[in-house]
Structures are given as C-alpha cells and as structure tokens.
Amino acid sequence: MNANAATLRRTKIIFTLGPATESEEMLEKIILAGGDIARLNMAHAKHDWVRTVIRRIRTVSKKIGREIAIMMDIKGPEIRTGDVAVPIELQPGEIFDFTVKPGGEREKSEEIRSVDVNYQNLVNDIKVGDTVLVDNGLIRLEVLAKNEAHIRCRVLIPGELKSKRHINLPGVKVNLPSFTEKDRGDTLVGIAEGIDFVALSFVREAKDIEGLREFLTANKSKAQIIAKIEDQSAIENLEEIVKVTDSVMVARGDLGIECPFEELPIIQRAAVHACLTHGKSVIIATHMLESMIGSPMPTRAEITDVANAVLEQADCVMLSGETTIGKYPVECVGILDKIARRIEHEISDHYDEPAVFTQEKMKVLRSAVVMANEIPHSHILTFTRLGFMARGLAALRPPRSPIFAFTPTVEVLRQLRILRAVEGFLLPFASDPDETISLAIHELQKSGHVKQGDKLIVVTDIVSNDRLIDSVQLRTVR
Incomplete structure (x- = not known):
C-alpha cells in the first residue's frame, strides 16, 4: 500500500473479525482495502479461535508488508435474562x-x-x-x-x-465489577498472543481504567486501553475517564439505549471534544454502515453519519456486523475509505489553530504543526520509541500535513494505527540522531511518500552538550 502523502487517508478504519472476514484470503483483501485495526469481540469468541486468528492476522500482515493492530474488546459486566422454553x-x-x-x-x-x-x-x-x-x-x-x-x-x-x-437499566448504577473473571481469562489469552489494545466495556469511572491498567502491568503487557462509553455514568465521569485512558470508543449501540436518543449526537460531540482537549484518540462505533450487512450500497443517512465523524475529526471509525457477518465486508472498508478521503480533502483548507496544551513538550509539538500549516505541501516527520511524539502531533490535528512516525519497535508501530493522520514506519535508530533522520528520509523517498524538493518539518531529539533536547527543524528533501 505505498502511496504518496497526498493520497494518505487520515481517518483510520477498525473492522470486527467474524465468519465473513476471518479467512486468510479475506483478511488480505480487507487489509489491502485499508483496514487498520482488527477487532475481536469477546462476547462471542472462544480462546482457541482467538489464538488462531491473531496468528493469522500477523502472518497475513507480514506477507503483504502492512502491520495492522489488534484490539480485544472484552465483554464486561452483563445482565441477561435466563432461558425460556418457548418465546x-x-x-x-x-x-x-x-x-x-x-x-x-x-x-x-x-x-x-x-x-x-x-x-x-x-x-x-x-x-x-x-x-x-x-x-x-x-x-x-x-x-x-x-x-x-x-x-x-x-x-x-x-x-x-x-x-x-x-x-x-437507564440511569441505574449497577454494582457489578467492570472487569469480570471472564474478562481476566480472555485478556490473559490476548496478552499471551501480543494484542495491541484492550477495549473495556461499560466503563463507569476512572478507577475502572486504573484497575485494568494494574492488571496489564502486573502481566507485563504494554497493550493500550480503550474506554468504551456506553452508559450515563460514563457520560457523567467523561473528563476523568478521558484523562486516565489511552483512547475512547463512543459505543453508540448501548449508549443509544441507555440515554435518550436525541442526546446521542451531543454525547458523541462532547466525547470527541474531550479527547481532543486531552490529546487522546477517539473511535466512533456502531451502525456506521449497518444496512450494508445485506445491501451492496449504504443509505444516504449512513454516508452523512460517516462524514460527520470525519468532520468531527475522530481518529477512527469502526465496523461491527458489517464485517463479521455482512455480505460486503471489503466493500464496507472501501466505502469508509472513499467517504473519509473526500471529507478530509474538503476540510483541509478550513482548520482551527491547534489546541494549546500546558506541557512544555506539547508546546514544542504545537510549533511544528503551526509551521506545517503555514508551509504548503509540507510533511511532518517524527521519531518515537514509545509513541508519545506521534500521539501529541496527532492530537494537534494538522489539517493537511501527514505525520510520518518512525519507531524501532513493531509493537509501537501497530499502536500508531489508531492515530489520525499518522503513518508509521519501522526503523532501527542509529546512535547519531542525524543519521537516523537521513535513513528515514531515504525510506520515505524510496516508498514514494516524499520527492525531491518537498519540505519536511522534523520533530526529534538532538544531542547538545551530551544530552538530548527537543528540536523542530525545517529540511528540504535532496
């Protein structure tokens, strides 16, 4: 999927794996069509299946040279009716x-x-x-x-x-644990197989995230946490949840049941705004292209819904039933891709000044984004060992410049998949930062992402008096 910077899609696509997409052949098609993150819905998954499909995803990704991320969406607390002999x-x-x-x-x-x-x-x-x-x-x-x-x-x-x-139970605070015994067992399997993200269902408060974080740390996992916003408690505690999580998913299925339906667009906008304010990635999920489970074309309302998520500058849009049991999973990814590209092109000339964050490092990143906004046809180049630089730049939402993020670890490369406008590359870092920059520019030229004469805003560390300092440089591709 080599593409020049002008054709890179900024909004990322998450697809849920199921019978329609779990084969090697379909995985290859859907990744090549633009799928960025594969979601495993643990409400319906067995452990043997999880192990098999994770290994299959890794094999297919390696084969086609495009590493995608894997999200394990754990079930969380659930209240259900029992069995009935007849309906x-x-x-x-x-x-x-x-x-x-x-x-x-x-x-x-x-x-x-x-x-x-x-x-x-x-x-x-x-x-x-x-x-x-x-x-x-x-x-x-x-x-x-x-x-x-x-x-x-x-x-x-x-x-x-x-x-x-x-x-x-709308408005009822249910005293069930957010991280259940089933979730623990499922997550341990995911950790053993190297999942990149854990989506925690029915998050109600910040301590739900903190509890899962402790579990991941205790089990030596660097998987990032996605907080699913699904009920009224989560909305009341939204700011606190956003501060402690890595990402947020606006899970509109249960949210639309738990809350008055007319509030749903307002909640979605508030969640996106909170994530942008705190520099966290945000996913819009559920019913994006629901009609395409059985139809080859989306409804006009669905097209507008997807477009609105892109206009709101969400990092990701997500497919559920469309790619688990739908008849047209590859087409669904293609349609999300097409809508996102068109809307991104439309909004590239109308942008707000990037948000101002209090941390000094974020102010350095902001200066790079301001520069990119003022220099036509420029690209942002950064280097990251843990993903911080890329996350910070993505949070500032550069409207035109893509963010090329180089990292020496494949785990971080996969986690970059969730970030808006970020294109990740794997590169061992040299001991000399300047040599690393040269190697990265050569890789971008070779892959067709940049050409001679292009402007690069380089955000990196440089050595000064035997210590590393943050720097923003303007370079021209030679």
Missing part, C-alpha cells in the same frame, strides 16, 4: 416478573409470567419507577414493586422475549 409474547400493560432467586416464593394464586435474571443483586440496585429495557430496548417495562426474590414490572412496550436477552 414469551409480552402484552401491553401485562404484569411480568424478573426472578432473581430461581424458585423464590410467590403467592400461589398469582398467574404472573416470569423469567430468571443472571444477577441476583439486581433487587438492591433497582428501585420502583425505574425502566427495564430488554433485547436492545425493543421491550420496555416499568418497575412496580420488588422483594428479595423478584422484581415486578408492567409492560410498556410489548414484544417477544426469547432466551438470554440483554437487559439495560
């Missing part, structure tokens, strides 16, 4: 029980239908008047009463209740 057709106004203690006593004269729930402490978390949403909000009930054995509700919006349906 229950709930009627409007019907009184219905959620049983938290199977076999709990009820008055024998009552002929009230019920279903078990997998979370016994639900009776302590919920209160009379709360809303219970079942099966992605398709069924709505109101809590009328409760005791230690069951929760009595009235059906407000009827529907067919099947086995193991997901329950959402």
